[in-house]
Structure formats: structure tokens, C-alpha cells
Amino acid sequence: xxxxxxxxxxxxxxxxxxxRAGRFSTxxxxxxxxxxxxxxxHGAVKAMTPEQVRATGAExxxxxxxxxxxxxxxxxxxxxxxxxxxxxxxxPILTDSGGFQVFSLPNKEIADSxxxxxxxxxxxxxxxxxxxxxxxxxxxxxxxxxxxxECTPYPAEPAVVRAGVRxxxxxxxxxxxxHARPESQALFGIVQGGVDLELRAECARAVVAMxxxxxxIGGVSxxxxxxxxxxxxxxVAPLLPADRPRYLMGVGLPEDLLAAIGYGMDMFDCVIPxxxxxxxxxxxxxxxxxxxxxxxxRDAYPIDTSCGCAACAxxxxxxxxxxxxxxxxxxxxxxxxxxxxxxxxxxxxEAREAVLAGRFAQWRTGFLAEYAGEAEAP
Ligand SMILES: [Zn+2]
Numbered sequence: 001x002x003x004x005x006x007x008x009x010x011x012x013x014x015x016x017x018x019x020r021a022g023r024f025s026t027x028x029x030x031x032x033x034x035x036x037x038x039x040x041x042h043g044a045v046k047a048m049t050p051e052q053v054r055a056t057g058a059e060x061x062x063x064x065x066x067x068x069x070x071x072x073x074x075x076x077x078x079x080x081x082x083x084x085x086x087x088x089x090x091x092p093i094l095t096d097s098g099g100f101q102v103f104s105l106p107n108k109e110i111a112d113s114x115x116x117x118x119x120x121x122x123x124x125x126x127x128x129x130x131x132x133x134x135x136x137x138x139x140x141x142x143x144x145x146x147x148x149x150e151c152t153p154y155p156a157e158p159a160v161v162r163a164g165v166r167x168x169x170x171x172x173x174x175x176x177x178x179h180a181r182p183e184s185q186a187l188f189g190i191v192q193g194g195v196d197l198e199l200r201a202e203c204a205r206a207v208v209a210m211x212x213x214x215x216x217i218g219g220v221s222x223x224x225x226x227x228x229x230x231x232x233x234x235x236v237a238p239l240l241p242a243d244r245p246r247y248l249m250g251v252g253l254p255e256d257l258l259a260a261i262g263y264g265m266d267m268f269d270c271v272i273p274x275x276x277x278x279x280x281x282x283x284x285x286x287x288x289x290x291x292x293x294x295x296x297x298r299d300a301y302p303i304d305t306s307c308g309c310a311a312c313a314x315x316x317x318x319x320x321x322x323x324x325x326x327x328x329x330x331x332x333x334x335x336x337x338x339x340x341x342x343x344x345x346x347x348x349x350e351a352r353e354a355v356l357a358g359r360f361a362q363w364r365t366g367f368l369a370e371y372a373g374e375a376e377a378p
Contacts, residue, residue, distance in 0.1 A: 016360035033266035057345035066098035074139035082141035094144040130174035161194035186213035216247040277336035309342035
């Protein structure tokens with residue numbers, strides 16, 4: 001357990017079966033877990049101001065290293081005072097390693113040294129290596145930075161998954177050596193291994209042996225589906241240190257998050273709430289609804305009568321939102337994004353309270369029963 005004055009410290013406050021409630025201290029304030037981090041790909045949560053994000057209850061933001069390195073460039077961000085100052089968010093920030101984005105590119109070349117690819121902005125040849133990823137993340141200055149790993153696709157041949165784990169572990173050692181600011185930035189390692197539980201366990205043990213301030217499960221939410229995601233998380237979570245935050249990357253829908261909390265995961269990020277919002281899909285206590293559906297054309301109720309978000313509290317009706325989407329008004333994305341991010345943050349707060357009260361499983365059963373009530377086909 002790190003000392004009380006350490007810049008990064010995780011206090012496990014309560015457990016309800018495997019579910020955890022904790023407090024992760026960072027140089028920019030605490031993160032109360034379980035926690036959902038809204039995604040600010042280019043340093044902005046799409047269609048929301050930092051104040052609007054903060055008002056949802058979100059404490060920590062995620063920003064994408066790959067996108068920020070391409071534009072505006074980490075050197076400019078550093079020159080303008082670092083990422084917190086640049087994006088006007090004084091709470092904790094996490095940057096990913098850029099690995100997920102470059103592995104999603106069509107024409108990349110993977111080697112033990114790193115990944116070569118074409119810059120999407122100007123077409124030039126580039127290489128991302130563990131050292132380069134950490135150099136960019138050190139310059140951006142987020143509180144939590146992620147190791148550069150190989151995210152294998154799903155499905156993948158066993159040999160490909162095995163090679164990905166070997167590289168992920170070798171690259172993790174290089175990331176640790178390259179990390180120039182461990183006193184102000186916590187480097188999290190990432191467990192890979194596809195859906196092979198033995199390989200996952202092997203990778204988890206090797207990552208845990210590095211004694212890092214936090215550990216993530218990566219390579220999930222890549223098309224394997226809810227069942228396999230659950231199986232991997234259930235197998236890996238117990239292998240992770242109890243006194244460090246555990247981050248499940250890129251997951252997911254409300255039911256995915258609640259399953260993962262039940263396995264003992266603490267931190268989450270996903271583009272789903274904001275991406276869905278921009279297409280008119282919003283989350284309610286009684287399931288997901290699509291505001292663009294004609295059934296809402298005359299609906300005078302807010303998105304969710306039990307919601308306290310700025311959009312619902314202000315009384316914007318489903319009919320008005322339906323109209324805004326039909327008219328392609330920017331306000332449709334703003335209001336729906338505020339609502340969806342608030343929904344995710346409220347879900348995490350309730351889950352946390354349930355863990356603190358020692359009744360997470362009962363609470364989740366009740367939530368999911370109501371949530372299944374009125375769900376529409378997407
Ligand atoms: Zn709302």
C-alpha cells in the first residue's frame with residue numbers, strides 16, 4: 001500500500017461480494033469508484049462544455065493520445081500549459097496509449113519495435129512505439145497514462161493472440177523505462193490475451209508483477225459480445241491487486257458496466273453515451289429509447305421523468321427533442337449528450353451507494369428488471 005502522502009493512492013472503502021467502492025486519489029483530485037469516464041477524443045466530450053460534463057457528476061475525463069498527437073500535437077499542448085489547462089478541465093484526466101487507434105487502422109505494419117502507419121491528417125508515414133507513446137503522454141500531462149499494448153482483434157488465431165501478449169509484455173517494460181514523470185503521472189499496465197483465459201491469466205500475472213499504480217483489462221469490447229467479455233473479466237479481475245484501481249477499457253452498455261462492477265472492476269470509459277446521443281438514442285430507467293421515432297412527435301414528457309440532468313430538469317420534452325433531431329439542430333446533440341452522460345454517472349453513483357450499503361447484487365437485479373421494462377429495439 002503506498003504511503004498516505006503518495007500522489008496516487010487507492011483506498012478500497014467497501015466490498016459487496018466482489019463489487020468494490022473505492023477512492024482513487026490523483027494530483028487533480030479524487031475519483032470515486034466505480035466510475036465512468038466520458039470520452040473526449042480530441043480533448044472535448046463531443047457537444048458538451050467542461051461545465052456541462054462536470055454537472056453530470058463526472059470526475060475524470062479520457063482523451064486520446066493518437067488524435068491529440070496528430071492534431072494539434074503534444075508539443076503545442078505542452079507549450080500552452082498541458083492538457084488540463086488546454087481543455088479547461090481541472091479534474092483528473094486519463095490518456096490512452098494510441099495503441100487501440102493505430103491497431104484499428106487498415107494499413108499498419110506491426111513489428112517488435114512498434115507500429116508503422118499512415119498519418120490520417122496529412123498522409124505521412126509515422127511510427128508509434130512504446131517510447132514514443134509515453135513521450136507524447138508525458139508531454140500531454142494526464143494524471144493516468146496507459147501502456148502501449150497490442151490490441152488483438154476478435155476473432156484472432158491463437159498464434160496472433162499469443163504474439164500480442166508477448167509484445168504487450170515486452171512493450172510494458174519499455175514503457176516503464178521510458179516513463180519520465182512517475183511522480184505526477186500514474187502508468188497503468190494492460191492485460192491482453194483475447195478470449196483465451198489461460199493466456200489472460202498468464203498476462204495478468206506478468207503485468208501485476210510490474211507493481212504499477214493501476215491495471216487495466218484491454219482487448220475487450222472488440223466484437224466478442226457480452227458473454228465473452230463477462231467471462232474474460234470474471235477470470236482476470238480476481239488476479240488484479242486489491243489495493244489498486246482496475247480499469248475495464250472501452251466498455252460499454254449499462255448492463256456491461258453493471259456486470260463488470262460485479263466482478264470487481266472500478267473504472268470504465270466508452271463512447272456509447274455520447275455517440276448514441278448524437279443519433280437520438282437515449283437511456284432511461286426503463287430502457288433505451290430512440291427520440292427520432294415518430295411515437296415521440298407529440299410526447300410532452302421529458303426524456304426520463306426520474307432524471308435530474310440539466311436537459312430533463314429544464315423540462316425539454318421528447319416532442320421538442322424529436323423536432324430538434326428532425327431539424328438537425330445542434331441543440332439535439334447537446335441535450336441528448338447531457339442526458340446520456342448524466343445517466344451513466346448516476347448509474348455509477350447508485351452502484352457505489354449499493355456497494356457501500358452491502359447490497360450491490362440486490363440493487364442490480366432491481367435496476368435491470370426496471371431497465372428491461374420498456375426497452376425498444378435499437
Ligand atoms: Zn435527463
